Amino acid sequence: KSQVRVVTEFMGGGFGAKFGAGNFGVLATHLSKKAGAPVRLMLDRKDEHLSVGNRPDSVQRLRIGAKRDGTLTAIHLEAYGTAGTGTGAGCAGPAQNMYACGAIATEESDVFTHAGPAAAFRAPGHPQGCFALEQLIDELAEKLSVDPLALRDRIDKSDARREERRIGAERVGWPRRHAPGADAGALKRGLGVAQAVWYRFVDMDSSAEVRITRDGSVELMSGVQDIGGGIRTALAQVVAEELGLSPRDVTVRIGDTAFPAGPASGGSVTTGSITPPARNAAHKAKRQLVEQVAQAFGTTPDRIVLKGGQVLVYDTDPGREDGDTKGRSYKAAPVKILSFRQAASKLQTEQIAARADRSRDYSAAGEGAAGRRIIYGGVQFAEVVVDTETGVIKVERVVAIHDCGRPLNPLALESQINGGILQGISYALYEDRVLDRQTGRMVNANLEQYKIVGSRETPKIESVIIEEYLGRSSTDAGGIGEPSTIPTAAAVANAVYNATGVRMRELPMTPARVLAALGRGAKGGAA
Amino acid sequence: MNSFEWTEAATVADALTQVGGGSVVKAGGLDLLDRMKEGIDSPSRLVNIRNVRELRGVRQESGGSLWLGPLTTLAELDSHPVVRQKFKALADAAGHAATPQIRNVATLGGNLLQRPRCWYFRSEDFHCRKKGGSTCFAHEGENQYHAIFGNEVCAIVHPSATATALVALEARIELTGLKEKREIALEDFFLTPEEDVRRENKLGERELITGVRVPSPVHPVRSAYLKQGEKESFDWPLADVAVALNITGGTCRVASVILGGAAPVPLRASEAEKAVVGKAVNEETARASAKAAVRGATPLTQNAYKLPIFETLVRRALLAAAAGAGGGLKK
Secondary structure (H helix, E strand, O other): OOOEEEEEOOOOOOOOOOOOOHHHHHHHHHHHHHHOOOOOOOHHHHHHHHHHOOOOOOEEEEEEEEOOOOEEEEEEEEEEEEEEEEEOOOOOOOHHHHOOOOOOEEEEEEEEEEOOOOOOOOOOOOOHHHHHHHHHHHHHHHOOOOHHHHHHHHHOHHHHHHHHHHHHHHHOOHHHHHOOOOOOEEEEEEEEEOOOEEEOOOOOOOOOEEEEEEOOOEEEOOOOOOOOOOHHHHHHHHHHHHHOOOOOEEEEEOOEEOOOOOOOOOOOOHHHHHHHHHHHHHHHHHHHHHHHHHHHOOOOHEEEEEEOOEEOOOOOOOOOOOOOOOOOOOOOOOOOOEEHHHHHHOOOEEEEEEEEEOOOOOOOOOOOOOOOOEEEHHHHHHHHEOOOOEEEEEEEEEEEEOEEOOOOOOOHHHHHHHHHHHHHHHHHHHOOEEEEEOOOOOOOOOOOOOOOHHHHOOOEEEEEEEEOOOOOOOOOOOOOOOOOHOOHHHHHHHHHHHHHHHOOOOOOOOOOHHHHHHOOOOOOOOO | OOOOOEEEEEOOHHHHHEEEEOEEEEEOOHHHHHHHHOOOOOOOEEEEEOOHHHHOEEEEEOOOOEEEOOOOOOOHHHHOHHHHHHHHHHHHHHHHHHHHHEHHEEEEEHHHOOOOOOOOOOOOOEEHHHHHEOOOHHHHOOOOOOOOOOOOOOOOOOOHHHHHHHHHHHEEEEEEEOOOOEEEEHHHHEEEEEOOOOOOOOOOOEEEEEEEEOOOOOOOEEEEEEEEEOOOOOOOEEEEEEEEEEEOOOEEEEEEEEEOOOOOOOOOOOOHOOOOOOOOOHHHHHHHHHHHOOOOOOOOOOOOHHHHHHHHHHHHHHHHHHEEEEEEOOO
């Protein structure tokens, strides 16, 4: 590996497809070695559809048993899916992990087909599993004559989701939800809810180096890559905060294996894995800087404060800006105020550097020991309008409440949530790999006929991020990439039920399927 | 893509001497380049006609009809005040096709001549009837977007939204060859698969469209165009409908109801037309007309869902047209 260098300055979207080199990547490498020449590999849209792997499909039979008070007694999932000639079509995550239930049995089978491989796609198995589970929970609520949110309050042990349901219900106006199919006229509106479960994974191969140079420049280096979540910015923020600078003062260099090894972007691990080493490396570098500045001014390191792009030198205990344990805030005046650059010019060598690796998460009380998995939640509410004469569903609004530990960059998080929701709606309404049933060939391997959400299908999206400080790492950041797309299709389907009184059990929810569910498939319009 | 030559044409006559035998004209080039990239067409020479001035313009003629140059872009049709005012169905058909970027370049002539979107036709992997083979793969295959009428030989749907609207408006098309010029009803310009499965229209190999003429009858025509795709952004219609009505004294005297996305050619729904002629156009008659529009359909295994959609669009389009200024597609 020391003879191989990988450079990925900008990854572009991946969602799982770029998680590995792939057969084609490995072939390109072999060709290059054999030919002794550079090889350019570019997959066009058709190649991507046919060769790289797709999100597996899913056929599920799900049963839930409950007591009259809503307590779940049993969950039984039988699922089939195809990942080509490999495995990976499982979808039992939600059934196993979302709700408290005494007896859970899941049986997942991979069906081998020669219709192209599968690849991990943004929360593998979870949008599929949620589509079934969250609709069945809604069906159960109806059977028990209980509000779907109230039922979830009873059976969901997640504090985060409880709070998310509360906030979302208020934001979306849940009380105005009517009985299923209640609207008169052809256009019927509905509100639906669904929730997500995802897991805290940490990639221990997450290291960072921070360099401070005598001219005041600061660099962060790591092999992590930006897949669109904005990790570059988050890293700049974390390092800048530690050094009392603004993010634009930090040069972030990522996407190169010449730098300390960084995590691959998958499983929503990136931010939570690499920002702690970045902070720790920045902290170590700061200590070196402060040590040398203190020496230069004949004071001690505890009398140097880095703040607002400046380095403040005190000759006495400076106190704390936010007040110390005795409530004392900065009382002393600094004897010297330097710009960061001036302070750096005091370095004894041209450059100081510090490296940090990812240390294990600090355990919160009860975790691990009690066997509790550390999860992220996420609750989404969808408001839809269904034109029952044409079968067309329009998602007008999505209210999404998510948690991801300590949110580092709210705007970037909002962006991730927007993207997850848009993909979730595409999954719900449009995406379909159409294979000619006689030959198995994909007939829509292009962006014209493989349909995804466009500007006119984009709903109003409101997102709220709740902050859950669990003290797990030095930044306490979690992940959002996958949770943001898990519940969307299920929320839309539950909203469609509320609008029309019909349950959609197949994705995508095309006009053809909606009309069929309404009993209007082949015949004329109104009854 | 194979290599090809590129030449310019300054006039219609100039272009006509260059086309034929592997040389084709290029106007907006949108569908042409698609087909070349997909390996369906490999012309040896492209004759650029975008600068031929005779093919441009939108002009009111002395008889009251509107002459449209074939190089008029879809965006121009959408925004032209006379088209918007007097022929709303055409403005809406042009204005809701494709995307804004495409509409800025795509021409009326190209839109009428574009070849079908059928994914078997567009794929090099399937040698279908339209390409000289002996099978229509849609029949036993994936036919959710295909025709519900006239689909026995070939199940394509005609892809041109402007054709749907123009046929409803009784437009005529002017075709010019080296030796002669002819003008025929646009409705007669299109060919069914039974007539010739290899082509969709009667344009000769050495002919150009040199104009489209929309008549303007004494009593103003009230028209409407509705399109329903699976999505609104950048999608072909599952069904589209153009309606043109002549209503005087509250009674419909003449009605044109044309279905797009239903058949290999823009399809006149004669029974639907008969259901409103001589009557007021209201909820009841529109409903009856809509029912008649889909009578006799021969859906394939996966496209019967189009029937209720067409019924809905015909009903809504009739009511929108009858209402005059309001109704129809929103921008």
